[in-house]
Amino acid sequence: MIKLSRLSKELIERILADSIDFANGKAVQATQPIYVSNLFFESSTRTIVSFDMAERRLGLQVVPFNIQTSSLNKGETLLDTVKTLKALGLDLLVIRHPDDRYYNQLKDLDISIINAGDGTGHHPSQGLLDLMTIKQEFGSFQGLTVGIIGDVKHSRVANSDADALRRLGAKVHFSGPEDWFDHGAMMNGTYRNFDHLIPEVDVLIMLRIQHERHRQKFHLAPGEYHQRYGLTLEREKKMKPGAIIMHPGPINQGVEIAPELVESPRSRIFKQIENGVFTRMAILKxxxxxxGFSFKEIN
Structure with a gap:
């Protein structure tokens, strides 16, 4: 699975249904040995741990892979590394890489690749866990208004969420620093003034500033950014009843969101983290x- 735009609506709904089944206690195990490995070329906590947990819950054989001690440090290419792992018997790889569309060089290999994030491109498993969290809350996406706020231009989460939400019937709007609005995403949403958008949203997805992807140093102090573009306590009070707050993490408290709101009644941030395991179980399955691999339900 490379990006959500390649999945049909029917397949997305099937993965969400499986995810919710797993959240409700359904358990399955692989009926034969299946060997998987996680190749993360960028830092991660939530994604790599939840994939590892999902793999183990499905009864998969997780083969450790350490980027720092691999032959990549001797000049081996990503393509040759993947070919090597396939020759050694790996059936599936979960890859996070800083390059956009790194997966294009791997498309003709007979091995399953799950994209755990490519540069500023896509983050399909985060998109699906966000969809799962919203579906749990509202039951449907039709007619929902979703605001995606912050560093949109550099966010692979924004790309994945916006495309899928729009196709499933939600209205998507962006806000934050206008210089960070990716006009290439116009087909999936429109830019709005944050204070005007706040009273309309059913779902507010706050994004981290991706400092590591900025070519120029960002000059706003954290407190100034928070007042201009963050979810302050004052802005939260203007949200309509039943509206929820989400964030893909990691969170910079007091920058994109007030600390008091991270675990407030509106927040589903830690629910998203919990749902990451169930969604990634469904993706892997x-x-x-x-x-051609199979799974059996267990008690």
Missing amino acids: NALEQR
């Missing part, structure tokens, strides 16, 4: 079933 679906990808492996497409390759």
